[in-house]
C-alpha cells in the first residue's frame with residue numbers, strides 16, 4: 192500500500208491542475224548546495240539613498256512626499272502602461288501576439304525602511320490591507336482593467352530591488368496565465384459539485400488539521416497538499432469571499448493578524464529574514480460576478496535547509512514537473528512548532 196510519508200508519489204494541484212513529484216525518501220541524501228549570502232539583519236529606520244523612503248527622490252525624478260503611513264505611486268519603470276494601442280498579430284497561427292495595456296503601482300507599507308510585515312503592529316498592517324482593498328477597487332473600476340495582481344517580493348533572493356517593505360500592483364487588461372488556470376479549475380468544480388472548491392478544500396484541511404499552521408476568526412493558514420516550495424503556504428478566507436471588496440472590518444484586521452503571524456513564523460525558522468514572493472488571488476475585475484472565485488494568498492519562499500541553502504527549480508523541474516523532498520505535512524509541523532514572537536523581538 193502506498194505510504195505518502197515514505198514513498199515517491201505525485202500530488203495534484205487542485206487550483207491549477209499541475210502535478211508535483213514528492214520524494215520523501217530523499218531527505219537524507221548528501222547535500223553540498225549553493226551557499227547564499229545572509230541578508231544583514233539590521234536595516235536603518237531611514238536610508239537617505241532609498242527611493243522609497245519619505246522625502247527622497249526617485250530615479251524617474253519624482254520626489255516622495257514626507258508620508259507618515261502608507262504611500263502608493265505609479266511605478267516609474269512600469270511593465271504595463273495605459274493607452275497601448277489595441278492590436279494583435281497572427282502569422283499563420285504560428286506567431287501570435289496581442290497588445291496589452293495596464294497600470295503598475297508601488298505601495299510602501301510604512302515610512303519605516305526597516306519595518307517588515309512580521310514586525311509591524313496589527314493596526315498598522317490593517318492600514319496596508321485597507322490600501323490593498325482600495326487599490327483593487329480603484330484599479331478594477333477602469334473599463335480596460337480586468338485583473339489586479341497585488342504581490343510582495345521580499346529579499347534579494349526573490350529579486351526584491353529594495354529592502355524597504357513594499358508591494359507591487361500590476362493591473363492588466365488580460366487575465367494572467369496562473370489566474371486563468373485557477374479560475375477554470377474553480378469554475379469546473381462549481382459546475383460539477385455545485386459548491387466552492389476552496390470552501391470544500393478548507394473544510395477538509397481543518398477537519399484533519401495535518402497541514403494547518405494557524406488560524407484566526409476570519410482566515411486559516413496552511414501548507415497546501417500540493418505545495419512545491421519547501422515552506423509554501425496559503426492563507427484562505429473562512430467565509431466565501433470572492434475578493435477584498437467583500438471584506439468586513441473583522442476580515443481586514445484578520446488578514447493583517449494572520450500575515451504578521453505567518454511571516455514571524457517564517458523568520459523564526461532559520462532566524463533570518465525569510466525571503467518569499469507573496470500575492471493575492473481574487474476575482475478578476477472584468478465585470479462578471481465570478482461566484483467560483485475564493486479569495487486566498489500564496490506564499491512561495493525558496494529557502495530549504497538553512498538561511499543560506501535554497502531550493503532551485505532546475506533539471507527535471509524545468510523539463511518535467513516540480514519536485515520536493517520534505518512533505519507538505521512535515522513542513523506544516525515545522526511551521527506549527529515555530530513561536531509567534533519574532534526572534535528579533537518587536538511588537
Ligand SMILES: [Zn+2]
Nearest residue numbers: 241244304355
Ligand atoms: Zn526606505
Ligand SMILES: [Zn+2]
Nearest residue numbers: 387390431485
Ligand atoms: Zn468558497
Ligand SMILES: [Zn+2]
Nearest residue numbers: 206373472489
Ligand atoms: Zn491561487
